[in-house]
Amino acid sequence: MSQITGSEAVIKSLVAEGVHTIFGYPGGAIMPIYDALYDYSDKVTHILVRHEQGAIHAAQGFARTSETCGVCFATSGPGATNLITGLADAMIDSTPVVCITGQVASHLLGTDAFQETDVIGISMPVTKWNVQVKRAQDIPAALAKAFFIARSGRPGPVLVDITKDAQFGMMDFNYEACKDIRSYFPNPVMDPTKIDDAAVLLNTAKKPYILIGQGITLANAEQELLEFVEKSGIPVASTLLGLGAFPPNHPQYVGYLGMHGNYAPNILTNEADVILAVGMRFDDRVTGDVSRYAKQAKIIHIDIDFAELNKIVTNEVSIHADAKEALALLTTKVERRTHESWIQEFRDAEKLEVEAVIEDAIHPKHDRLQMAEVVNMLSEKTDGQAIVVTDVGQHQMITSRYYQYKAQNTNITSGGLGTMGFALPAAIGAKLGNPSKTVVAIIGDGGFQMTIQELGTILQFKIDIKILILNNNFLGMVRQWQELFFEKRYSFTDIVNPNFTQIAKGYDIEALKIDQRTELSEALDTMLSSQAAYLLEVVVEQEENVFPMVATGASVSEIRLN
């Protein structure tokens, strides 16, 4: 067999892994790889983003909606450092992404050469694994390992840094997918006696309660969860990233957990006697003050990541396992029961929230449009089936509260890191992974301007996403905290915005701005039925607050309705 360059080996390895979409941005140190890519345009599509942060968020959106790995390319130095925010985001939200960065030639490493940064060092805390490759012949094995690590166990981002001489070097290509690494144990062997212990607790519980997280989605365990829930009769609540993993209209679904979640699931956390947590990690946004969190409950925790067990709360039973496998076995061990009066407690508490918050939010008496009524109407018009990508802030919390995610892999948001600027590029990635689905990016006026340059990517690649800007002319979430906890001292949260619709038009994107309730329904219809990218700016109430709220340092049982 004739030899090929390391660069061509990169592309051939990606093809061997089934990659057909790459998000990237070229530069000096990765030019040989881009040159090799030129000959493979029939097999792989390269999306030229406008900033490397856009590349990685797009790769994340792609990965999270298509259950595959996202891939991005960046050059050395500034190209690589621009990936860092996205790596941190993918790390904390367990998203499989493979980043390939170019690096200066190996003889220049460590010499402060032009565009040299220690990307391995910088990315170490925010990658599941990273490696530098300095010889062409090591490229396929490094990439095979990268894909295996990114996808397996608890998924995460990996970075492969390839020196320029390795890209130019010649090698014999032979690709073997990686199936095992001796020091890595991604598939835990479940201890069935733990499942028995869990079943005993659940079968004798008076007020058992299930908390689900993204682990359900990542394990593809939606069906197993549904069967378990229906047999056991136990009420279910979800974290932010768990939304979409369980039907929101199911009679046993009791709502969304956490700081701006629903009233009932938060307040009744401190009433449950047994809690079964599956694929969630007791983030502080979910627990509030952890010293006053579910102290009365015996906790059963199922997670694929051993380090999550007993990390925040102390478990009665820890089950180190894949959620799909664990739930399937647990279903066979639990008794068929109902918990009507316990679920009724949730419904009673829910009434308080409907009266105090929800009714007013979706059928407001205020003059100005409220974020919640916009999201609620969008949810109805799309029947909860759209892929909804949100940015970070009030609009994000409102969306997670009022959009009914009825389909799997449709709730895409930056949960753990809370990265403003995530939504626009992530929506681009989501659309490319799901060309036939409606993708709506709900973004605040502040966050939109953090990655606004990606409108150029939409223009160039004709990406049909719907951009819904909820414009309150404020860095709203921070303003809310200033109002509630800093005596309304609005320190640098009022933001002067550009003319968004005109900007969209500059990118050939059709756009409309509305500020009246009477215009809302038609505007949403126009947006949803347009055959190309569309930007709808909805001017909403400036000083709307998101409630309920568990304030920092408060217990979940101190959740405020106003």
Next chain:
Amino acid sequence: MENNTYNISVFTENSVGMLNRITIIFTRRNINIESITASESEIEGIHRYTIVVNEPKETVRKVISQIEKQIDVVKAFYHSDDEVVYQEIALYKLPTKALASGGDAERIVRAHHARILTIESEFTILEKTGYPDEIKELFTELKPFGLLEFVRSGRVAISKPMKTLEEHLEDMNNEKIIL
């Protein structure tokens, strides 16, 4: 929660950057590393780190699971002082003149079971292995002789339980599911 001395042993692949990946986990939690040493282990290609920290047991347990989560870490253990045998080594550099002048030097060297590594006309180097307080004691006694230089290694420790790393690995591999 009460702080205690824990001896953490980490066995890893011999890959570049491993030390960094491990220490990041301590830095993130603002844990001070009292001492750290690295060397080969009894298994070819596997490196071993001995890390000493003074922390509550709960914290150490959590750190261990986060260390084990690193792809290239094979296994990590933690042991309290009474579960390990440990040693440190120290070197002391003294002016030869000072040592030769009085009769006390010989007594000190003998009493502390120190070894003389080299005697040059200008300086002499002594070596002492033992517990940190023994090393410190010798240091105090040698100080009046005009100690020129002093260096102490980090701790090396071996646990008392008999199960070998190889056996641990075997158990883990028997349980390994390869899809």
